[in-house]
Amino acid sequence: MIRMRDLSLLTDFYQLTMAQGYCEKGKTEEAVFDLFYRENPCDNGYAVFAGLEQVIEFVENLEFKEEDIEYLRTQGFKERFLDYLRDFKFTGDIYSVPEGSVVFPKEPLFKVEAPILQAQLLETPLLNFINHQALIATKAARITEAAQGKSVLEFGLRRAHGPDAGTYGARAAVIGGCSGTSNVLTGKKFGVKVSGTHAHSWVMSFESELEAFRTYADNFPDSAILLVDTYDTLKSGVPNAIKVFKEMKDKGIDSELFGIRLDSGDLAYLSKEARKMLDQAGLEDAVIVASNNLDEDIISSLNLQGAQIDLYGVGTKLITSYDCPAFGAVYKMSEYNDQPKIKLSDNIEKMTDPGNKKLIRIYDQRSGEIRADLIALKDEVISADRDLVLFDARDTWKTTTLKKGNYQLREMMKPIFKTGKLVYDSPQVAEIKEYAEKEKESLGAEYKRLTNPHIMKVDLSDKLYELKQKLIKENKIEK
Amino acid sequence: MIRMRDLSLLTDFYQLTMAQGYCEKGKTEEAVFDLFYRENPCDNGYAVFAGLEQVIEFVENLEFKEEDIEYLRTQGFKERFLDYLRDFKFTGDIYSVPEGSVVFPKEPLFKVEAPILQAQLLETPLLNFINHQALIATKAARITEAAQGKSVLEFGLRRAHGPDAGTYGARAAVIGGCSGTSNVLTGKKFGVKVSGTHAHSWVMSFESELEAFRTYADNFPDSAILLVDTYDTLKSGVPNAIKVFKEMKDKGIDSELFGIRLDSGDLAYLSKEARKMLDQAGLEDAVIVASNNLDEDIISSLNLQGAQIDLYGVGTKLITSYDCPAFGAVYKMSEYNDQPKIKLSDNIEKMTDPGNKKLIRIYDQRSGEIRADLIALKDEVISADRDLVLFDARDTWKTTTLKKGNYQLREMMKPIFKTGKLVYDSPQVAEIKEYAEKEKESLGAEYKRLTNPHIMKVDLSDKLYELKQKLIKENKIEK
Numbered sequence: 020m021i022r023m024r025d026l027s028l029l030t031d032f033y034q035l036t037m038a039q040g041y042c043e044k045g046k047t048e049e050a051v052f053d054l055f056y057r058e059n060p061c062d063n064g065y066a067v068f069a070g071l072e073q074v075i076e077f078v079e080n081l082e083f084k085e086e087d088i089e090y091l092r093t094q095g096f097k098e099r100f101l102d103y104l105r106d107f108k109f110t111g112d113i114y115s116v117p118e119g120s121v122v123f124p125k126e127p128l129f130k131v132e133a134p135i136l137q138a139q140l141l142e143t144p145l146l147n148f149i150n151h152q153a154l155i156a157t158k159a160a161r162i163t164e165a166a167q168g169k170s171v172l173e174f175g176l177r178r179a180h181g182p183d184a185g186t187y188g189a190r191a192a193v194i195g196g197c198s199g200t201s202n203v204l205t206g207k208k209f210g211v212k213v214s215g216t217h218a219h220s221w222v223m224s225f226e227s228e229l230e231a232f233r234t235y236a237d238n239f240p241d242s243a244i245l246l247v248d249t250y251d252t253l254k255s256g257v258p259n260a261i262k263v264f265k266e267m268k269d270k271g272i273d274s275e276l277f278g279i280r281l282d283s284g285d286l287a288y289l290s291k292e293a294r295k296m297l298d299q300a301g302l303e304d305a306v307i308v309a310s311n312n313l314d315e316d317i318i319s320s321l322n323l324q325g326a327q328i329d330l331y332g333v334g335t336k337l338i339t340s341y342d343c344p345a346f347g348a349v350y351k352m353s354e355y356n357d358q359p360k361i362k363l364s365d366n367i368e369k370m371t372d373p374g375n376k377k378l379i380r381i382y383d384q385r386s387g388e389i390r391a392d393l394i395a396l397k398d399e400v401i402s403a404d405r406d407l408v409l410f411d412a413r414d415t416w417k418t419t420t421l422k423k424g425n426y427q428l429r430e431m432m433k434p435i436f437k438t439g440k441l442v443y444d445s446p447q448v449a450e451i452k453e454y455a456e457k458e459k460e461s462l463g464a465e466y467k468r469l470t471n472p473h474i475m476k477v478d479l480s481d482k483l484y485e486l487k488q489k490l491i492k493e494n495k496i497e498k
Numbered sequence: 499m500i501r502m503r504d505l506s507l508l509t510d511f512y513q514l515t516m517a518q519g520y521c522e523k524g525k526t527e528e529a530v531f532d533l534f535y536r537e538n539p540c541d542n543g544y545a546v547f548a549g550l551e552q553v554i555e556f557v558e559n560l561e562f563k564e565e566d567i568e569y570l571r572t573q574g575f576k577e578r579f580l581d582y583l584r585d586f587k588f589t590g591d592i593y594s595v596p597e598g599s600v601v602f603p604k605e606p607l608f609k610v611e612a613p614i615l616q617a618q619l620l621e622t623p624l625l626n627f628i629n630h631q632a633l634i635a636t637k638a639a640r641i642t643e644a645a646q647g648k649s650v651l652e653f654g655l656r657r658a659h660g661p662d663a664g665t666y667g668a669r670a671a672v673i674g675g676c677s678g679t680s681n682v683l684t685g686k687k688f689g690v691k692v693s694g695t696h697a698h699s700w701v702m703s704f705e706s707e708l709e710a711f712r713t714y715a716d717n718f719p720d721s722a723i724l725l726v727d728t729y730d731t732l733k734s735g736v737p738n739a740i741k742v743f744k745e746m747k748d749k750g751i752d753s754e755l756f757g758i759r760l761d762s763g764d765l766a767y768l769s770k771e772a773r774k775m776l777d778q779a780g781l782e783d784a785v786i787v788a789s790n791n792l793d794e795d796i797i798s799s800l801n802l803q804g805a806q807i808d809l810y811g812v813g814t815k816l817i818t819s820y821d822c823p824a825f826g827a828v829y830k831m832s833e834y835n836d837q838p839k840i841k842l843s844d845n846i847e848k849m850t851d852p853g854n855k856k857l858i859r860i861y862d863q864r865s866g867e868i869r870a871d872l873i874a875l876k877d878e879v880i881s882a883d884r885d886l887v888l889f890d891a892r893d894t895w896k897t898t899t900l901k902k903g904n905y906q907l908r909e910m911m912k913p914i915f916k917t918g919k920l921v922y923d924s925p926q927v928a929e930i931k932e933y934a935e936k937e938k939e940s941l942g943a944e945y946k947r948l949t950n951p952h953i954m955k956v957d958l959s960d961k962l963y964e965l966k967q968k969l970i971k972e973n974k975i976e977k
Contacts (some may be wrong), residue, residue: 024503029661031653031680033694040696040717046703090686095720135703142697146656147664154659174510177625178824180633181662182508185626188659201510207569215512217519218621220831223839224525224614238519241574250842250973283843335824344823345657345814352699360702363729364762494729 027083028090030143035091039100048136049111051354051375054149057368060343064472065462067160067455068120068128069191070152071435072445074145075224078109079441081140110439111137114432116378118446119156119194119455121462123475126378126392128348130432133289135355141330142350149402151184152191153207154346158337159195164467165315167322171331173200173212174310175338188338194451196459201332209448216280216308217245229257232263240267241275242309248283257293261300278306278329286311287324294327306330314341315469361490367413372483373490379432381407381421388463390418390426391476396483403428409478412487419476505563507569509622514570518579520615528590530833530854533608533628536847539636539822543951544941546639546934547599547607548670549631551924553624557588558920559766560619589918590616591969593911595857597925598635598673598934600941602954605857605871607827609911630663631670631763633825637816638674639938643946644794646801650810651693652679653789654817669818673930675938680811688927695723695759695787707734711742719746720754723787726772727762736772738781757785757808765790766803773806785809793820794948794955840969846892851962852969857910860886860900867942869905870898870955875962882907888957893967898955 022183041047047225059066083091083104091101111133119331122128129149131138179185182204189200190209199212206213217235225231228250236243240447245263247256265273279297286309297305298419309321310332316332335341352360359373375397381390391409395401403426411417435443446454465473479487520526538545562570562583570580590612600609608628610617634720642650652671658664661683668679669688678691685692696714704710709731710893715722724742726735739758758776760768761807765788776784788800789811797810814820830850831839838852860869870888882905890896914922925933944952958966 024660026683029655029664030682030687031694032682033680033696035682036694036718036721037696037700040700040714041627041703043717044713048703050703052699058554087686091682094685094692133697139697139699143656144661147658147661150657151663153661176508176510177622178629178826179626180504180630180659180818180823181644181666182623183660183662184628184630185508186660201512201569203509203511203514204505204507206511206573207507207566213511213573215510215515217512217516218533218618219841220618221516221519223831223841224520224527224834234523235519238522239515242515283848299898335826339659339818339823341823344659344818344820347657347814352702355703358889362698362702369762388684391683452701 025084026077026144027081028087029147030140032315034140034143035096037139038098038136041139042100042103043097046136047134048356049132050135050352051349052131052138052142053127053353053372053376054145054348054350055125055127056348058347060154060340060346061161062470063157063161064466064468065121065123065475066153066346067156067195067458068116068122068149068153069118069156069194070149070187071115071118073148073187074150075435075441075443075445077144077148078113078141078436080178081107081109083107099444104191108439109133109137109141109436111436112434112438113357113436115435116431117412117433117451117454119451119458120185120431120456121389123392123459123477125372125478126394127372127376127432128378130376132375146350148187150346150348152187152194153348154340154344155188155191155338156195156455157346158340158343159192159197161315161359161469162318162333162337163196165318165322165469166331169329169331170198171196171333173197173202174332175334176202178335179338185338190448192337193448197454205483214242216242217246219249221244222246222249229259231260232259233266236263236267236277240272243267243274243277244280244306245278246282247279248281250279252284252289253292253296256429257296261296261302262301264305265300276306278307280310282311286328287321287326290327291325308332310334312336318468359490361487361494363491363494370487370491372479372487374483374486376483380429380431382427382429383460384425384427387461389461389475390421391478393478393480394483395480396486399480399482400426401480409476412479412484463472504563504764505556505623506560507566508626509619512621513619514929516618517615518575518659519811520618521579521582522576525615526613526947527835528611529614529831531610531617531621531829532606532832532851532855532939533624533827533829534604534606535825535827536603537826538603539633539819539825540640541949542636542640543945543947544600544954545632545825546635547595547601547632548597548635548673549628549666550594550597550608552627552631552666554914554920554922554924556623556627557592557620557915560586560588562586572896587918588612588620590915591913591917591972592622594914595910596912596930596933598930598937599910600868600937602871602956604851604958605873606851606855606911607857609855610853614928625829629825629827631666631673632827633823634667634817635674635934636825637819637822638671638676640948641797641812641816642675644797644801644948648808648810649677650675652676653811654813657680657814658817664817669927671816672927675934685722690927693721695721696725696777698725698728701725701728708738708741711738712745715742715746715756719751721754722746722756723759723785724757725761726732726758727760731760731763731768732771732775736775740775740781742848742918743781743784744779748859755785756895757787759787759789759792759811766800766805767811769806770804787811789813791815797803798948820830838965838968838969838972842970842973842974849966849970851958851966853962853965855962859908859910861906861908861940863906866940868940868954869900870957872957872959873962874959875965878959878961880907880959888955891963892960
């Protein structure tokens with residue numbers, strides 16, 4: 020078990036007031052809670068699930084120390100409840116889709132079965148971890164999609180929302196598709212590739228740009244990426260860089276990686292001009308790195324303009340998911356004391372799906388691509404041995420029939436905790452990243468395009484649909 | 499000294515490659531770096547500075563442990579540099595404006611004077627802390643401005659970018675103007691007020707809404723805020739809440755705080771209807787809390803519509819600063835080895851101000867309001883004993899003359915570290931919050947309005963202006 024810093028009070032106050040209420044009332048019934056989200060961030064066609072490893076660490080470390088108890092006492096909590104917390108241990112079951120999974124709105128991604136007090140106490144921290152990392156992983160998937168196979172590095176630590184946002188954000192960015200990060204702590208914690216070059220201040224601390232470049236290349240011959248825009252990119256930076264690269268070649272240094280970084284100005288124009296200058300100097304193997312407020316739209320535009328960029332460094336827009344900085348996962352009760360529960364709303368899109376459920380992914384047998392996702396009740400048997408009729412949960416006349424033999428099924432959620440015991444081995448980030456790549460390959464191109472992607476079908480089984488209709492009728496209040 | 503978790507590697511890789519370069523080259527000269535930002539977030543008229551306490555903790559705890567050294571060795575760093583890091587200790591000076599200060603674009607807010615290697619190593623973490631907290635404090639200032647004296651509570655932990663974003667974000671939100679937070683960890687760490695009520699799941703776990711409300715009010719008679727929208731706000735929630743409040747009154751319970759929370763639907767309409775129902779039941783003292791995706795625009799609109807809301811709970815839009823989720827502070831070298839330095843740019847707005855500087859605030863003698871900020875060289879004498887002529891650094895013909903006796907001066911940056919020793923006592927969050935309120939009071943109303951505020955004058959002293967012009971001429975490259 021990895022010891023985490025003490026985050027047991029990382030929760031909303033109302034989780035504790037409710038917990039005390041349940042405790043006082045002696046409510047120990049089992050509840051089932053689902054984690055799901057309603058809309059893909061940035062109007063993407065899917066999201067990339069991430070953050071599970073941190074949830075596992077949190078649950079494993081969840082205990083209330085004497086100083087926590089002491090603090091809660093000052094907030095007016097009762098001794099009986101504080102005694103309960105002192106001995107608190109999570110004893111329930113947790114199921115989750117693996118990190119790196121491609122997921123869609125409204126489907127259950129993560130499920131807790133536990134006495135209501137325990138299930139409720141997990142809500143805030145697990146939403147915090149998953150909302151953050153799924154957001155950044157999804158944004159990284161968009162940005163790497165735009166980069167069309169060119170590498171994207173995560174460079175945003177200085178604009179992240181605090182240390183965790185930088186560190187776990189970089190983890191999520193790599194899961195979502197980035198090749199590495201500048202964040203050294205993420206490199207150390209998660210074994211992902213770290214990289215970086217130098218800043219303008221390096222150049223400014225030397226008498227001349229040439230001397231600064233020469234010193235840097237001497238020190239890091241195998242990653243000699245020189246920042247060329249401190250004074251003037253094409254008149255000073257690139258010519259000085261070329262001089263240094265030629266000196267390296269003359270000395271017989273066979274560098275693994277060398278080139279220039281553009282960090283301001285017209286990246287399309289400058290990269291094309293710099294490419295010409297490098298090529299004319301016989302430095303066809305020099306790479307061009309670009310940074311400066313990049314996002315998926317700018318990268319797409321640079322590609323369209325034929326920019327000569329080999330590698331993108333993306334900071335602020337990725338690490339904050341700038342144009343959609345929140346992932347809206349919620350955590351809702353679907354069953355209590357073996358009774359299915361529903362949260363009504365005037366807006367049918369906001370009604371929850373009742374009952375203890377499972378998530379089944381349907382693949383096309385031939386292409387291996389995802390056809391649809393199906394939400395079913397936990398104990399339902401959904402078998403690929405017969406034709407499967409899917410229908411839209413709102414417009415039920417919209418149906419699709421999948422012929423037996425033409426499709427395959429996969430159950431998406433795996434057991435993570437059983438009666439409080441961890442039964443899941445979190446993969447390394449590199450493995451999660453590889454899995455996420457395969458997940459994205461299982462999506463048709465139309466689902467991956469950045470603007471107006473196809474909407475993946477996420478349908479309810481007949482039984483779940485009927486249960487939902489029944490509960491709506493039973494619970495609704497006549498207006 | 500507060501022990502912080504080990505964040506010494508929370509930095510960009512290039513800080514370490516540059517550090518090794520400086521180390522190898524034996525560069526030990528002193529450098530001066532300024533932290534400043536270029537644009538107010540959300541087009542606000544000012545920003546609220548925050549995050550200093552965490553920077554102090556970081557600097558105090560900055561040391562490289564054997565496991566850090568070990569990791570860096572695997573990344574190809576040289577033994578001489580690793581030896582240097584093993585004995586690393588910050589020995590420089592740091593100056594900063596106090597947390598809670600109202601600040602403006604382009605002025606130096608935080609300054610490091612140290613051997614270049616040390617000054618450079620602080621860049622990424624200090625930008626991370628300050629960019630995050632100044633962002634959220636500024637957003638909180640906007641939202642509380644919109645609330646026009648009604649209390650605003652921070653409720654966003656579940657949508658924050660990880661644990662730190664929630665915890666330090668709530669700290670910053672309180673500094674910026676919020677009355678409290680739902681985040682219990684922030685309450686414990688920083689002694690700020692925590693609050694909260696219950697969720698829909700509480701109601702759903704009981705046989706009836708009435709029973710759920712009754713149980714909650716029994717448990718928390720002095721903070722009995724009942725969430726009324728689980729089934730139907732006006733037909734079920736409010737009537738049941740009224741029943742419970744009357745029962746409380748009948749039992750002679752004199753509650754400190756009781757009322758309802760609206761979390762969906764048309765908050766303007768529902769709050770007015772609920773207010774009428776509560777008043778008709780003789781419950782004029784019941785409060786109405788509103789939440790659900792609020793931000794400064796929605797709160798302003800609710801006010802205009804005469805919504806009957808006593809207290810706002812603000813989540814996602816505050817804790818992520820949703821429409822402007824990054825604060826663009828940068829950290830630039832202004833002096834090296836006693837020589838003033840400038841970073842040129844084709845865009846004059848992006849050129850840095852050279853030299854070791856100070857920030858002086860000019861107040862109107864009578865109103866006590868801020869007239870302008872003045873950036874001067876560190877050793878310049880700026881005295882209130884004579885008329886002061888201010889001029890715009892770009893449009894130098896725009897001048898303002900302040901008559902002697904009509905203005906007062908205040909030096910904004912205070913010493914934080916002297917030769918590596920902490921010389922500053924961080925105030926408690928409650929004190930910072932109080933100071934920030936006074937700071938906001940020193941701004942004219944036109945600077946605080948949410949749309950198209952006045953732009954505060956931030957001018958350069960004559961000497962600084964001349965130095966800048968001189969360095970531009972010396973450094974520019976003819977095109």
